[in-house]
Structures are given as structure tokens and as C-alpha cells.
Amino acid sequence: MGAGDRRFESCRPDAPPDIHLKENKPVKSAVETLSPTRAKLTVEVPFEELKPSLDAAYQKIAQQINIPGFRKGKVPPQIIERQFPGAAREEALNDILGSKYVEALQENDLVPLAQPDVEVVKYDDEGPLEFTAEVDIKPEISLPENTEGLEASVDDVEVTDEDVTEQVAALRGRFGTLIDVERPAQEGDFVVIDLKAVKDGEPVEGGEVTGFSYEVGRGGMIDGLDDALAGLSAGEDKTFTSQLVNGDLVGEDVEVSVTVHQVQEQELPDLDDDFAQMASEFDTFAELEADVRERLQRGKRLEQAAAARDAVLEALLDKVEVPLPENLVTEELNARRQSVEQQLAYAGMTLEAYLEDEGQTQEEFEADLERRVRDAVAAQFLLDEIADRSEIGVDQAELTQHMVRRAQQSGQDPQEFVNHMLEHNHVPEMVQEIRRGKALAELVESAVVKDASGNPVELKNLRPDGTIGDPEDEAAEADEAAEAAEAAEAAEAPADEAAESTQD
Incomplete structure (x- = not known):
């Protein structure tokens, strides 16, 4: 086999490389630092290390071929080489490349982030194997000696009367009734309509709906519809020009x-005690309104906590330099861009229309997306480093709970989601997500976070529903949970012993 047919293009900086040589018989490896996030391994494998793989390759081929005069599996290597030149060496190479590459990574304390670009430099009949592997690697990050006491600021938690009024109005709308009126349609009315799109006199495929209920002024369906409906009465029609947002005629x-x-x-119900009793478990409208305010307060508190996590992480990122592998950034950037386009397509909107609504140019959108991707990748590396330094682990209960929560978020059956994760070997990714979450929680709990008014933000005792727990109650609940776990373990022990006895 000749050298060079496993090579792929890679980036090399102009700066002179930093070369380290490490010899650990029988494998000799050298590392050339191409950049803080990319390295080139040069590995030499002596012939005596290759011979077992070559012998195994000849034996495997002998079992698969039929040569007159020889029993199956007993064909000599010389005959195999004459009939199938280079086949055994190729088989042996495929067998040994992976294992020696992993050994070289471990010897040099490198963590790969992607598949390597491999080039076989030398592979003689009786000589050593020499190959190189260029690969993106996990960057070295120098964390501060102490990450406690990071300072961050977030907005105040503020629930306004307008917020409460808006929520109550939404609830009131759910209990409204529709009555026919003999007048032209106006904003806020509901109309039952037929729509039909035509291009060059021919109906557009999928461009027709009948008996559709639509709120005038709501928007989000087709440009020009609200203007066309305003002033129309039952039995009237109107034709207007618009552009479709999906299908073969997008933009035409x-x-x-x-x-x-x-x-x-x-027709909406009055905001009184009768409405409160109809729409909730409360007897008075005042109680209902107070509950709405409290729920909004909890939601705002959770939003503030999320902002606090981002602010603390950003404060640490400002203190630490995190080199980023450009290949990884590009892959994530493409994935994020594709995800945005898919979400817009599901919403029946093009990227151009979205940018127009947002008042953003394509260049501004791309720059903002790249900034967010780079921040996200840097944050992952940083949290991984914190998790490693703190020796954060993940137990089976945490993994199960995390996967169930992910399944619920995606609307999937938990068991099917778990099976998919196991089948496609995504469990390590789940574990890493949990470790990062725990590392971030550790970072945030030790930080000093204040709101815009200068008040400390309570994060340590914040519950998932947005309420603030009492530390003593939290400790008591933890003790009860521990006691329950011990009791369950004690109850399971006799059953386990009985099962083992039965098996014996």
C-alpha cells in the first residue's frame, strides 16, 4: 500500500510548531501542536507489533477463499499474497491504526473532538508502520484558582398591573362566546372564510381552505389578508395580491x-366573582387576580434565575481565555442555521420575511448567530473544565431523571426516548449535559448576584416552580428522602438475597 491515500486537508498556522517527543516502547509517538485546538500525531509502530495483526489478517482471508490444492483455512501467506497482493496488509492496517492512534492520544494526554485526518507515511513489507493523524483536540483552559465570589447583575423582578391585566384578559378570552353580527368585519372580530390562491389563472396546489375561522388583525397567516377582510360583511368577497411563504411558489x-x-x-364575561368561580377555584375575583400576580411573580423569578446563570457564566468567560476549534464552530453554526430555517418553515415564514420583521439584515443575523455559537461552545469547554476540577459525577437516578425530562420536552414517550439514546450511544452526551448543569449550578451558587436595585438574588433555595424554599425545610426534605432511600434499599436486600439463592 502506498502512502498518502488517507490524507484530508487541514489548517496549519504560520507560527513554528511546538514539538514534543515521547517514547514508550514498543510505540513511539510525537505531537506537533498546530494550534491551541489542533494537533498532529506522528506514530511509529515496529514490525514486531504489526506481525500479530498480519498473521490474523492472513488467517481471516484463508478462511474466506478457496484455492485448489489447499484446504479452507490452510492457505499459506505466500499464496494469499500472490493471489491477493496487499489484501492482508490492508486488513492488518485497518486493525492496528485505530488502536495505536488511541494509545498515542492517551500517551500524550490529548482529548479528540472529532475524527482524525490520517495519512500513512510508511508501510514497508518488513519495516515499521508510520502514520500521522491531525485532529481537533480539547483546548487547555487555565481556570482561576478560586471561582467563588463572581459578581453579576440582573434586572429586578417586577410584575406590573399591565402584566396582570394582560393575563386576566387572556383567561377571560377563553370563556368568551361568539355571536353572529350583521355588520362589516373589524379588528378583533372572528370571521369564517374561504381562501383560494391562483397563479396565472391556475389554482395553486395546497392554496385553498374552506370554512376557516380567523381573528381579524391577528396576522401570521398571509400578507394582505387583514386589510382585505376589514369592511367585508357576510356573503362578500375580495381579491388581493400576496406572496406564499411555503410550497413551490415561495416568494412569487x-x-x-x-x-x-x-x-x-x-362576547366576554364580566370580571366579577362569578367569573372567578367559573374560571378558577377561587370564590372572588380579588383572589383570582392575586393568584395571577403570584404566578407571574414566580415566572419572573425563574426568568431572573436563568438570566443570573447566563450573567455569572459570562463573567467567568470574561476572565478566562478559551481557544475554539474552528471546525467545531463551523459545524455548530451550520446546525443552528438549519434549525432556525426549519422552525421558520414550520411557522410558514421565510428567513427573509423574519429578518424584515425583526429589522435585521442578513449580515447582522449571521454575525449575531456566530457570536452566540462561539459563546455557547466556549461555555461548554469552560463548564467541562469546572466539572473535571470538581470531580463532578452523575449517578443513575440523575441520568434517568434527565432523560425523562428531555423526553417530555420533546413530546416523546420516555421509554422510547431512552431506548433511542442507548441504541445510538447518546448516553455519554446526556451525562456530559448533566455534569455541565451541575458545574454551572455550583458556579452560580457561589457567585454574588444582585438585581438592578442592589438586592441579593436568591438562587440557592429557588424551587422549580419559582417559589423560594426554606433552607430548614429543604434540609428536612433531603433527610426524609435519604431515609426513604435507605428503607427501600433495606427492603430490597432480602429479595435480592432470595433471588440469588434461587439462582444458586
């Missing part, structure tokens, strides 16, 4: 005709 002008069948006005 089409003629859209809308026919109104009903105009309905929403």
Missing part, C-alpha cells in the same frame, strides 16, 4: 380571493 406573487361567510363578535 399570487392572486388570493377571500369569501366571508360569517362575521362574529366575541
